[in-house]
Amino acid sequence: MPAIVIEGLTKDYPVGFWRKRMRRSLDQLSLRVEDGEVFGFLGPNGAGKTTTLKLLMGLIFPTAGTARIRGRSIDDVAMHADIGYLPEQPYFYDYLTARELLDYYARFSGYGRAERHERVRKFLELVGLTPAADVQLRKFSKGMLQRAGIAQAILHDPKVIFFDEPMSGLDPIGRREVRDIILDLKKQGRTVFFSTHILSDAEMLCDRVAVLVNGKLQGVGAPGEIVSIEVQAMEIFFELRDGCSLPAALAGHVTRTGARYRTEVSEAELYSSLDLLRDTGARILGVTPVRPTLEDYFLRLVGRKEPASHAAEVLAP
Amino acid sequence: MSAMPGVVAVNTFREAVRDRVLYNLVVFALVMIGASILVGQVSIGIDRLVIINLGLSAISLIGLVMAVFIGVGLVYKEIEKRTLYSLLAKPVRRWEFLIGKYFGLLLTLAVNTSFMTLGLAGALYYVGRPFVRSDVTVLVAAYFILLELALVTAIALLFSCFSSPILSTLFTLTIYVTGIFANDIREFGNLTHNRMMEAITRFLYYVVPNFHNFDAIGAAGHGDFVPFTLIWQNTLYAVLYATLVLTGAAAVFARRNLK
Numbered sequence: 001m002p003a004i005v006i007e008g009l010t011k012d013y014p015v016g017f018w019r020k021r022m023r024r025s026l027d028q029l030s031l032r033v034e035d036g037e038v039f040g041f042l043g044p045n046g047a048g049k050t051t052t053l054k055l056l057m058g059l060i061f062p063t064a065g066t067a068r069i070r071g072r073s074i075d076d077v078a079m080h081a082d083i084g085y086l087p088e089q090p091y092f093y094d095y096l097t098a099r100e101l102l103d104y105y106a107r108f109s110g111y112g113r114a115e116r117h118e119r120v121r122k123f124l125e126l127v128g129l130t131p132a133a134d135v136q137l138r139k140f141s142k143g144m145l146q147r148a149g150i151a152q153a154i155l156h157d158p159k160v161i162f163f164d165e166p167m168s169g170l171d172p173i174g175r176r177e178v179r180d181i182i183l184d185l186k187k188q189g190r191t192v193f194f195s196t197h198i199l200s201d202a203e204m205l206c207d208r209v210a211v212l213v214n215g216k217l218q219g220v221g222a223p224g225e226i227v228s229i230e231v232q233a234m235e236i237f238f239e240l241r242d243g244c245s246l247p248a249a250l251a252g253h254v255t256r257t258g259a260r261y262r263t264e265v266s267e268a269e270l271y272s273s274l275d276l277l278r279d280t281g282a283r284i285l286g287v288t289p290v291r292p293t294l295e296d297y298f299l300r301l302v303g304r305k306e307p308a309s310h311a312a313e314v315l316a317p
Numbered sequence: 318m319s320a321m322p323g324v325v326a327v328n329t330f331r332e333a334v335r336d337r338v339l340y341n342l343v344v345f346a347l348v349m350i351g352a353s354i355l356v357g358q359v360s361i362g363i364d365r366l367v368i369i370n371l372g373l374s375a376i377s378l379i380g381l382v383m384a385v386f387i388g389v390g391l392v393y394k395e396i397e398k399r400t401l402y403s404l405l406a407k408p409v410r411r412w413e414f415l416i417g418k419y420f421g422l423l424l425t426l427a428v429n430t431s432f433m434t435l436g437l438a439g440a441l442y443y444v445g446r447p448f449v450r451s452d453v454t455v456l457v458a459a460y461f462i463l464l465e466l467a468l469v470t471a472i473a474l475l476f477s478c479f480s481s482p483i484l485s486t487l488f489t490l491t492i493y494v495t496g497i498f499a500n501d502i503r504e505f506g507n508l509t510h511n512r513m514m515e516a517i518t519r520f521l522y523y524v525v526p527n528f529h530n531f532d533a534i535g536a537a538g539h540g541d542f543v544p545f546t547l548i549w550q551n552t553l554y555a556v557l558y559a560t561l562v563l564t565g566a567a568a569v570f571a572r573r574n575l576k
Contacts, residue, residue, distance in 0.1 A: 013576075057406045060574040077410050085406035091399050093328070095335035107324045108407040152403055162406075 001071050003160050003191035004033040008065035011051050025051045027215040033193055038186050040202035041195040042298060043212035049195040050088050053164050057085050069160055084158035088165045090149035094138035098129050098148050101137060102155055109156040123151040128177060142169035150178065161185060163194035167201055179205060199295045211301055218301050232292060233264045236273060237285040244281040264290060321409050322417035329421020338425060341379050345433050348375055349440040356444060364444045366538045372437035373458050373534040380426055380466045388473025389485035391418045396575055412567040419474055419563060426466045434459040451540035457548060458533040464555040465531040469493055471562040478570040495521060496528035526558050
């Protein structure tokens with residue numbers, strides 16, 4: 001049984017003073033997420049990612065289309081016992097402490113006092129909030145609220161978990177911890193559906209991703225599938241010894257970062273270019289095939305210019 | 318019966334306590350202490366009447382302010398702050414959330430009214446009269462105030478489901494004032510001898526809750542007994558009317574898009 005089936009989900013919002021005009025936020029979205037998958041939902045701001053998640057959670061109602069989670073309609077509130085949800089930029093009752101908040105949410109799953117106490121302790125520890133367990137949420141930073149939000153979403157061992165921008169507001173350590181939590185959930189056989197605009201996270205974590213732009217689905221597949229694996233070019237990094245100069249044939253295609261140089265040539269020209277560099281006394285530091293990344297695919301879809309270069313990242317080692 | 322509304326209600330009560338809503342009891346206590354000391358010096362023979370009138374009026378006014386100003390934000394605040402999002406992702410139905418919020422505020426009002434009534438009893442004791450049997454009317458009057466607040470809370474909650482706090486406050490207070498003068502409005506319509514005016518005022522009389530029926534402050538001050546029939550009639554009226562209003566609120570909220 002698929003974890004999530006979305007069929008033709010559409011959402012229009014009324015706009016204007018008389019609210020007679022409609023603006024389409026989500027257009028005929030159809031998706032299928034298999035059980036146990038980590039599924040990334042990508043798109044720029046305003047693409048319709050949060051709208052989709054809100055529709056699935058029953059917070060807003062579709063103009064057209066249907067969706068089922070574990071075979072049950074999204075209108076079925078009892079189905080919510082099997083799902084967890086972290087809203088985007090979560091905000092909780094700030095007069096409660098983290099422990100009280102989790103205890104409050106655990107009550108909706110019908111746990112007894114001892115079970116609640118144990119679960120709250122366990123999940124506070126999992127998200128690293130044990131030292132702040134008895135601090136009121138009004139004193140929490142954005143990252144700490146995000147951690148509390150993740151804890152409440154998985155507190156009741158849901159089968160399908162929805163995270164809306166789970167890495168938002170987290171420092172690098174926090175992001176790594178959330179990645180570990182998601183991978184751990186996958187190991188336990190849970191389905192994780194998360195929206196993000198941090199493409200490296202999606203590439204690292206997701207079995208499959210979907211890209212949404214202006215409310216329309218642009219593509220679905222494994223990160224390696226939706227971007228071509230064909231090599232587009234070869235990247236050469238090198239240094240010039242003292243007194244050496246760049247070969248004239250390459251001079252127009254080279255960028256310099258400190259003492260290091262970078263050039264991009266076609267696969268066919270690789271060996272002749274290397275010979276040229278060796279003849280001028282250059283020291284070859286590395287040769288890397290250039291493949292399009294999920295980010296390239298994403299940027300092409302949203303119609304933005306490609307970033308100038310990602311040589312600095314490749315050069316790092 | 319689902320346990321969900323109970324969980325929401327307890328949390329709503331906890332919110333009121335943590336937000337220091339019950340601090341108004343201190344204000345009430347100061348008013349009662351001040352009145353008790355002053356009344357003995359300025360009134361001769363009517364100290365009991367003055368204390369009861371002042372005390373019950375303060376209980377009613379403070380309760381009304383709480384019911385309206387907290388009631389109009391009950392749902393609106395949860396939507397604005399998006400605290401409702403993670404809650405409705407749990408197996409909680411929207412009407413269960415709504416009922417929970419209602420009873421949470423009602424519990425706060427009941428605790429508040431009870432403590433203020435105790436304060437009033439203390440002030441009555443202080444002015445030196447032993448309690449008499451007719452003093453039970455003070456308790457009946459306090460109970461009627463609570464019934465009135467239950468109705469006002471339901472109305473405020475209804476508006477909170479689809480309107481901003483400012484408009485909700487305006488609508489709720491308009492209905493409250495109309496309800497206080499429901500009898501007079503109908504009389505006014507009859508006096509105009511205009512069929513349309515009569516129809517409008519009759520409509521208002523029947524549709525708007527008749528808050529005048531819940532006023533037993535005068536009877537309590539004069540030590541008059543309130544007939545038992547009126548007690549159960551008012552109880553039934555408040556329960557039915559509040560149920561009707563809450564059903565309307567649940568129907569509105571059930572299809573509301575939470576942006």
